[in-house]
Amino acid sequence: MTLTSLTIAEARDQLRAKKISAVELTEAHLAEMTKQKALNAFVTETPDIARARAKEADAALAKGDAPALTGIPLGIKDLFCTEGVLTTASSHILDGFKPRYESTVTAKLKAAGSVMLGKLNLDEFAMGSSTTTSYYGPTINPWKAKGSGADLVPGGSSGGSAAAVAGGLAMGATGTDTGGSIRQPAAFAGIVGVKPTYGRCSRWGVVAFASSLDQPGPMTRTVRDSAIMLQAMCGHDPKDSTSSKLAVPDFEKALSRGVKGLKIGIPKEYRPDGLNAEVAALWDQGIAWLKDAGATPVDVSLPHTKYALPTYYIVAPAEASSNLARYDGVRFGLRVAGQSLDEMYSKTRAAGFGPEVRRRILIGTYVLSAGYYDAYYLKAQKVRALIARDFEQAFTQCDALLTPTAPTPAFAIGAKFDDPVAMYLNDVFTVPASLAGIPGSSVPAGLTSTGLPLGLQVLTKRWDEETMFAVSQTLEDAAAFKRLV
Amino acid sequence: MAYILKGETGDWEVVIGLEVHAQVVSNAKLFSGAPTTFGAEPNSQVSFIDAGMPGMLPVINEHCVAQAVKTGLGLKAKINKCSVFARKNYFYADLPQGYQISQYDQPIVGEGAIVLDMPDGSTRAIGVERLHLEQDAGKSIHDMHPQKTFIDLNRAGVGLMEIVSKPDLRSPEEAGLYLKKLRSILRYLGTCDGNMEEGSMRCDANVSVRPVGSNELRTRCEIKNVNSVRFVMMAIEHEARRHIEVYDAGGTINQETRLYDANRDETRSMRSKEMAHDYRYFPDPDLLPLVLDDAFIAKLKSELPELPDDKKNRFVKDYGLTAYDADVLVSERENAQFFETVAKGRDAKIAANWVISNLFGVLNKQGKAIAESPVSADDLGALLDLLADNTLSSRMAKEVFEIMVDTGKAPGAIVEERGMKQVTDTGAIEAAVDKIMAENPDKVAEIRAGKDKLIGWFTGQAMKATQGKANPAMLAELLKKKLAP
Amino acid sequence: MSLDKATVRRIATLARIEVPEADLEPLAGELSGILGWIEQLQEVDTSAVAPMTGGTDVKLPWRADVANDGGMAEAVTANAPDAQGAFFTVPKVVE
Numbered sequence A: 001m002t003l004t005s006l007t008i009a010e011a012r013d014q015l016r017a018k019k020i021s022a023v024e025l026t027e028a029h030l031a032e033m034t035k036q037k038a039l040n041a042f043v044t045e046t047p048d049i050a051r052a053r054a055k056e057a058d059a060a061l062a063k064g065d066a067p068a069l070t071g072i073p074l075g076i077k078d079l080f081c082t083e084g085v086l087t088t089a090s091s092h093i094l095d096g097f098k099p100r101y102e103s104t105v106t107a108k109l110k111a112a113g114s115v116m117l118g119k120l121n122l123d124e125f126a127m128g129s130s131t132t133t134s135y136y137g138p139t140i141n142p143w144k145a146k147g148s149g150a151d152l153v154p155g156g157s158s159g160g161s162a163a164a165v166a167g168g169l170a171m172g173a174t175g176t177d178t179g180g181s182i183r184q185p186a187a188f189a190g191i192v193g194v195k196p197t198y199g200r201c202s203r204w205g206v207v208a209f210a211s212s213l214d215q216p217g218p219m220t221r222t223v224r225d226s227a228i229m230l231q232a233m234c235g236h237d238p239k240d241s242t243s244s245k246l247a248v249p250d251f252e253k254a255l256s257r258g259v260k261g262l263k264i265g266i267p268k269e270y271r272p273d274g275l276n277a278e279v280a281a282l283w284d285q286g287i288a289w290l291k292d293a294g295a296t297p298v299d300v301s302l303p304h305t306k307y308a309l310p311t312y313y314i315v316a317p318a319e320a321s322s323n324l325a326r327y328d329g330v331r332f333g334l335r336v337a338g339q340s341l342d343e344m345y346s347k348t349r350a351a352g353f354g355p356e357v358r359r360r361i362l363i364g365t366y367v368l369s370a371g372y373y374d375a376y377y378l379k380a381q382k383v384r385a386l387i388a389r390d391f392e393q394a395f396t397q398c399d400a401l402l403t404p405t406a407p408t409p410a411f412a413i414g415a416k417f418d419d420p421v422a423m424y425l426n427d428v429f430t431v432p433a434s435l436a437g438i439p440g441s442s443v444p445a446g447l448t449s450t451g452l453p454l455g456l457q458v459l460t461k462r463w464d465e466e467t468m469f470a471v472s473q474t475l476e477d478a479a480a481f482k483r484l485v
Numbered sequence B: 001m002a003y004i005l006k007g008e009t010g011d012w013e014v015v016i017g018l019e020v021h022a023q024v025v026s027n028a029k030l031f032s033g034a035p036t037t038f039g040a041e042p043n044s045q046v047s048f049i050d051a052g053m054p055g056m057l058p059v060i061n062e063h064c065v066a067q068a069v070k071t072g073l074g075l076k077a078k079i080n081k082c083s084v085f086a087r088k089n090y091f092y093a094d095l096p097q098g099y100q101i102s103q104y105d106q107p108i109v110g111e112g113a114i115v116l117d118m119p120d121g122s123t124r125a126i127g128v129e130r131l132h133l134e135q136d137a138g139k140s141i142h143d144m145h146p147q148k149t150f151i152d153l154n155r156a157g158v159g160l161m162e163i164v165s166k167p168d169l170r171s172p173e174e175a176g177l178y179l180k181k182l183r184s185i186l187r188y189l190g191t192c193d194g195n196m197e198e199g200s201m202r203c204d205a206n207v208s209v210r211p212v213g214s215n216e217l218r219t220r221c222e223i224k225n226v227n228s229v230r231f232v233m234m235a236i237e238h239e240a241r242r243h244i245e246v247y248d249a250g251g252t253i254n255q256e257t258r259l260y261d262a263n264r265d266e267t268r269s270m271r272s273k274e275m276a277h278d279y280r281y282f283p284d285p286d287l288l289p290l291v292l293d294d295a296f297i298a299k300l301k302s303e304l305p306e307l308p309d310d311k312k313n314r315f316v317k318d319y320g321l322t323a324y325d326a327d328v329l330v331s332e333r334e335n336a337q338f339f340e341t342v343a344k345g346r347d348a349k350i351a352a353n354w355v356i357s358n359l360f361g362v363l364n365k366q367g368k369a370i371a372e373s374p375v376s377a378d379d380l381g382a383l384l385d386l387l388a389d390n391t392l393s394s395r396m397a398k399e400v401f402e403i404m405v406d407t408g409k410a411p412g413a414i415v416e417e418r419g420m421k422q423v424t425d426t427g428a429i430e431a432a433v434d435k436i437m438a439e440n441p442d443k444v445a446e447i448r449a450g451k452d453k454l455i456g457w458f459t460g461q462a463m464k465a466t467q468g469k470a471n472p473a474m475l476a477e478l479l480k481k482k483l484a485p
Numbered sequence C: 001m002s003l004d005k006a007t008v009r010r011i012a013t014l015a016r017i018e019v020p021e022a023d024l025e026p027l028a029g030e031l032s033g034i035l036g037w038i039e040q041l042q043e044v045d046t047s048a049v050a051p052m053t054g055g056t057d058v059k060l061p062w063r064a065d066v067a068n069d070g071g072m073a074e075a076v077t078a079n080a081p082d083a084q085g086a087f088f089t090v091p092k093v094v095e
């Protein structure tokens, strides 16, 4: 057992028992980052900050005054603003941007004693499912298909986070999930990813993509680690008007609840014709595991599922088109000179945004424009209400839903997606929960015949992360998934 | 009297609607904690939220909400218990987020009215369409660099109430009265200081014309940001004449935004606003609907001061003032307060007369507000008491008043010091009269022979002899008796 | 729903993203493809549905009217590509 393959829970115990020090734990991870630089998981490495915080952690541990994550090396998705540290959203347009403020989530993680290793790569402005749209180049999934050297995508948009955690570069990482950006890369990289209820984690200081959907969450190697990390990340923030004031339950405690007596909904719409056979088989296996653990599977219907993706591809670009208007070359980031104000704006934004971001801004601008608002945006918000209602009704019949996380395993970097819509289909199983604002996790549960990880998704009703954790833990125990590290 | 403009092809009337942006009196901005003080160092009153930094989120200022509701109540308008903040998307150098947070189809305040007090004593109600809350923009400074415009965001994010009238106004004069009345109400309520020079109250005028007798609404032009009541009136008149000239020549008016140039007394098309606008309004996903409860509204209602219209009616009814005098007194709350102090326990009409003719005359000349009045309300009252008890004649009272203005001394002290007591002692006046009669037997004879005009000469002589202190009524009585044929 | 070049040019102008003339046509094709796929929403009956505007059921919080921010012109302009003193700058705007 090496230092970089410890789980957060294990490291926490060994740090407290003084079996290891935070400094050596951090050094081990910094070394691993150097060794696996080829993954391109990090946009910015912050070894100096890491070492300084590790020292502080050891001092706190020595005093016996050590909060939950003291000395735990974490990676931060480069969508979280970190004071004095380059924050790019993996976009050219944020060139050189060093915020003078710290996001609420990263401030909480810091206050909990964690050690920041650096800023992790993502799809530009979190728009994508493959981490190939980053200005800083694609991140490579540490997993390879059996007998193939081909580089695979780690999923996205939190692909840097997924790769770093799966490859042992970080013990955990922050992600953000707008339409599946935590859960889908977790599934592709064989790790655990948790998107909490919208409003559980503060969005303050997180570069906005689609405000009504964005939600930070943890990405770790085990369910327990996610519970520990989420505990430190979440809670009410008066600076975010959509942040919940509800008391935060003890997530780690919920892990041992088990699933005895729980009803697990199996939505029939998630089994479309032509669903990947291995994905379908793993899903059936998951159902069987939960049944064995004392849960009762029930068939449920989420009739508006097929409309979730088109709804998402109106709502998210519309909000993004407005959220990304502030990248104009005036107050931060890239500026391309122009003769007039409008020319400066247009040249800056053309040079600063990559093709996928430009495409989404244009779609979003169009669906909000005069004469189209009702047909697109308003319509989408109504369908979104129906999708949320589907879940509400389903949760009158069950305590949690079990579905596949993604329709396929990780695919090759550079796989052709001539049609942007084909790429969007990666999120088909994750987007509905995002629209409804409910919590969801992805738990690595098995491998394809070519040896690539697959994940199962657990969804529960709003604010019921405890049940989500209990079901996830049961799946993890049953699956005995063999991690990379 | 109707305001009619003569054109070559006939008589025209003007149709005017006003949009007033009134800066909310508050310590902090609408959605951030930065201060709102006028005239601070550039960008010194700017939070990261106001600067549109990545990841920053708005949280609403409760006092601004209360101020808007209070204003709505003052305009006898409908308070909407649920209103929605929307983003108005457009690019401009002084709009850091690339959108203004405003209210669109669901404003906080609905229809109300403003009553104009016409010079002939009649009143006219002008409809208020709506009042909504929104953010102010920053300031562009064009004269600091040959190729650059400088941006100061101190004002960006300050709370504004946009108050939109119905197109009910029919003359520049009515527009002027509307603005003065609105300003008066806002100042009574303490929700806006109404200072047009500092830009805390700004007016856009929508102007169109139509043939007298017609009910059509022709194409209107919006004249932006006119910074005094007088200029608003001039701009309207100018714009109306421009429209008539165009129509008389067989042309058409284009709907456009125009700028008023007070130096040249002309309006011209605003180039920067020429590009077709498409604001792509949509509900701000960072904010939830603004919901007011009955108790909140009721509390504000109970705290409302007596407003100018009610005060005016009371002054007419209780003090027997003319509508005109009452109107003059109530336009500023402090003026009305001053008058009421003076009038308390005294003849209200005399008090009104002194406040309006004498005191306001002095204040006007000195360019002072009532708060800086050199004569206090109590001193003015004391002066009126000296007048009432015949210590002073009204001519002497005016003299004393002037000394009060110059020295700030109390009237009693002035009278004492200068021995200005009016002579009411019959014996003393009689002695003086007897002396004059004895010295001028010819004049006595003439008057007794019927030359009545000479009474004036005797009055003058007697006043001279008593250094002007003789009680005029007593003197007249005495002369009449002594000089009787 | 298919977009023509002129519409793409218009929305690109609204969004302040310069698009070279030669790219308008292919972009119109791509965007039309996405919009065509989105079009399936029209088959959902939403006549009796209120739109869902936010992601949450929490109540809008209010802030007290306290001036406790700002006073940091240096920090606010620190990242600006062309700050002059305490000001941001843009190419000259002619009114």
Ligand SMILES: [Mg+2]
Pocket (backbone or CB within 6 Å): B019, B162
């Ligand atoms: Mg307006």
Ligand SMILES: [Zn+2]
Pocket (backbone or CB within 6 Å): B021, B134, B162
């Ligand atoms: Zn406005």
